[in-house]
Amino acid sequence: MTIVAGMDIGSTTAKCVVLEGQRVLGKSLSPVGVDIVKDAERALEAALADSGIARSEVSFITGTGYGRYKVYFGQLVVTEISCHARGAHFLFPGTRVVVDIGGQDTKAIRVNEKGEVVDFSMNDKCAAGTGRFLEVCANALGFDIGEIGALSLQAKRPMRVTSTCTVFAESEVASYVSRGKDPKDILAGLHASIANRTLSLMQRVGIEPEVTFTGGVSQNGGMVRALNRRLGASVNVSPLSQYMGALGAALHGQERQAGGAS
């Protein structure tokens, strides 16, 4: 069985998934800096090391994400919209809506029963409601991005964050801090604010079960709960959710190799 790799070079992280048939052999996640080509190469090497295979064993590489054209050693580029759809459908075949919250983009993607994109809607070019928004506000509170989800789950009286602009939200957070508000309550308010914005995007494409949550922010338990509350239903989340774009890219690669539509 042939081995393929999918590489999702996003605005903040590079993800790589090595796939053989339906089995994920290995994966990697690393930050993206100024030299995106090198970052992509490093991500591939790390995923190969995780898989325990040599580069020569990989027969097809697909790039996705904003840095997809920097995967110069690949054979195919596909937008992350198609890749998240394909990846989500692979892991959760009942998926009809994919919500991807990444570093600088939030997307709602409606898919059909085959995992094909039917419609999609994205945030404006401003970063409000994305992972970057959370990161900026976490920094303003003196927390690491990785810990804020769990902290927000401990909130007792969530604050209301109304600013739609990342910079203004940071000021709003600072204002709550100066008034002695509990950071956990502020964090819960921030998560609810993103959930509200995300719901608007989902409504544009039409909300239909099942909803699968992907992208880096899907690993944040506070965000999962905030989305579930807004939706009144549970979203699908997988430990591979952050790798969904890379996984979808690998699947597109498989299909292309097999001579399919991709």
Next chain:
Amino acid sequence: MAGLSPPLTAAAPAPAFLGDARSLQKQMLESYYARLAGTGEKRPPVAYMLVGGNLTEIVRSFGYDVVFPEIVALNCAIKHQSLENILHAESMGYGLDVCGYVKNDLGLQDLGGRTSFGQIPRPDLLVCSFSGCFVYVKWWEALAESYGAPLFMFDVPYMREPTVRKEDIDYLVSQLWEFIHLLEKKTGQAFDMAALQRVLAESRRAEEGWVEYLRAGRLRPSPIEAYFEAIFYMFPINVLRGTPEASEFYRVVNEEVRARVRDGIYPLPEETFRVLVEGVPPYTNYRTFWDFFRKWGAVSVVATYPKVGGLFDRGFLHDPSRPLESIAEYSLGAYVNQSWPLRRQIISDYIQEYSADAAIIHGIKSCRSFTAGQGDLRDWLIHDKGVPTLYIESDHQDPRYFAPAQIKNRMDAFFESLEQRRAVSAQKVPA
């Protein structure tokens, strides 16, 4: 690397299908601005007017030349000169959200009216021919105050029904007579109905030629690019309508289109997708935006924006035998003067008539008048009409709103999904 979508930075080949007509259009544009700048013979008096529902024929019959500040603004934008004017207008106190046309024009005028394509003359007369946009009304008032030029405000009722009402025509004709009396007073000339009829006959010839060109988009493959190319050819129908140059121009264009069909010259080597385009283009990044279509083999076969100066392809043509009534009908029928149900119907008809596979809507941040409702249009096309539709947004004047990577990403994803659906339906067809 092979891929579904080519890199953002790849240089696209020049659109080789454009022939003599495009060169002629450029020459006409240059000589028009040279005439306005007053080089050569003494220039005629100038009336400033808005494109929607304009009263070109009437002022022309009194010997006026016409300046459309919207067209000056788009020429500035396409030549990457709009930002300087916009920033200047903002320094004068015009806010970030004010219409880009307005800020470009007021900034430009305050900077002395100099552009790379000529000096824009001061107005001798201001005609606010489209009152459907309140910002436009205020813009014209600002110009009147700034120049001390007489202002004629033409109040055109909004179109909510497909049929034109007699009361509306009577109301507009009575205003046209007021306008004519103002012109008589200002020029000292008596109104000459026969002169107006001659101008209208010339307009009609140009309109017929323009319609013939636009309808070529119905052919498969289409020999024309009904958005990016047609926008170049809007210049004569909007700015020079009523002159023999305009009708002659469309004769040349149509001859070229016939030659394209004969010789197999098309906008793209392969017409993969036939699209309808709605909305004002991002003039500041015109070629980049066009390339986003071309790289996917997408040809616009029909578009609404080139009709902002008149929906001539929907049956209306100026009628010299009913001069003022015909001008009134024209003003009422301006695309921007139509209610959304009427605009939706036009778009739906176009999709059928031109066999479009999909629709792309480009909204502009600085004009809510044109853009508000486009989100609902997108939903209506997708859900009620089953037409794959993409909505993207930037601006027509302000380059700060054009985010190429994001726009390209959305367009790539849209065309990818169209390609996928097409491949799947092809698999379903029995061999």
